[in-house]
Amino acid sequence: MRKVVGLIVLLVLVAFLVSGMLLFIHPFGYPPSDMDDYIIENAQEETGSNNVVTSVVFDYRGFDTLGEATILFTAVMGVLLLLRTEKRRKESS
Amino acid sequence: MLSKIVRTVANQLILFILIFGLYVIAHGHLTPGGGFQGGAVIVSGVVMLLVAFSSQELKKSLRERALSIMESTGALIFIGLAFAGIGIVFFYNFLVGTPIFGGVPATGPGPGDIWTGGFIPLMNLAVGLKVVAGLSAVVLALALFSSGEELEE
Numbered sequence: 547m548r549k550v551v552g553l554i555v556l557l558v559l560v561a562f563l564v565s566g567m568l569l570f571i572h573p574f575g576y577p578p579s580d581m582d583d584y585i586i587e588n589a590q591e592e593t594g595s596n597n598v599v600t601s602v603v604f605d606y607r608g609f610d611t612l613g614e615a616t617i618l619f620t621a622v623m624g625v626l627l628l629l630r631t632e633k634r635r636k637e638s639s
Numbered sequence: 640m641l642s643k644i645v646r647t648v649a650n651q652l653i654l655f656i657l658i659f660g661l662y663v664i665a666h667g668h669l670t671p672g673g674g675f676q677g678g679a680v681i682v683s684g685v686v687m688l689l690v691a692f693s694s695q696e697l698k699k700s701l702r703e704r705a706l707s708i709m710e711s712t713g714a715l716i717f718i719g720l721a722f723a724g725i726g727i728v729f730f731y732n733f734l735v736g737t738p739i740f741g742g743v744p745a746t747g748p749g750p751g752d753i754w755t756g757g758f759i760p761l762m763n764l765a766v767g768l769k770v771v772a773g774l775s776a777v778v779l780a781l782a783l784f785s786s787g788e789e790l791e792e
Contacts, residue, residue: 587746594735594743595668595759596751603673604762608721608730611762614675615769619714622773626703629784 640693649691656684660767667763668756674763678770685775694782706776713769720758720765732757 572578585602595601603611640646663670663677689697724731734740734757742755753760 590744590746592735593732593757593759594741595756596744596749597668597670597673599671600668600673600759600763601756604759605730605732605757608762611766612718612721612730615714615717615766618770618773619710622710622777625777626707626780629780 640696641691645691649687653684653688656687657681660684660771664763664767665760666751666753667767668759669751669753674766675770677763678767678774681767681771682774682778686778689778689782694779694786695788697779698783698788701775701779703776703780706772706779709772710769710776713765713767713772716765717762717769720762723758732759734758734761 577583585606586598589598589601589606590596593601593605595605660677660681663672663680664674665677667673667677685697685701721730724733727733735743740754740756740758740760742752744752744755
């Protein structure tokens, strides 16, 4: 009984989410803003970079890249902190 | 430690992997790629050495102190370049038009000149340094931990 109810709930939920996705999906090829046209036309003369993707990553959206670098720094710090506890414990005891 | 054939081939291949990674980092403002991608390529070479040789062997040449200094240097260069143009806006590309990396390419597809891009090549180098040092330290620490050793100071 519980399995049948769970299956029905799952099917309703999946139908709800898929119908929402199909109804509100953005049409392919029609960008929702003019930002990409601006970047494609002006990136090369504004940033001097031939690779427009890199100019977006490091110049237009540089703040996001700073967050990405912070995440990497935190991950490295966490791994090195966690994997070095053994030595400290041996020294203290 | 794997067989002598694997070790010899890894010794020869690491040069090409390092050169390809440095190429991807240095040409980040011209061709697809950049600091993160080129750094990952170089770290894949480090992982190959880690598989071919043992982690104890690699521990002798990769010190944790040097790796953390490298990573902090990369992060400092990155945020310093971001703050250098704070007079106008955070992350302002202040080097465009100056003699250092100041060239501006013609709009549209082209072969690309290395002396362009403002501070983007310097940022790519900083991020590449950071990714190489950080991921090497993580991979080496995990390998040493699984073999019961410790990362050397």
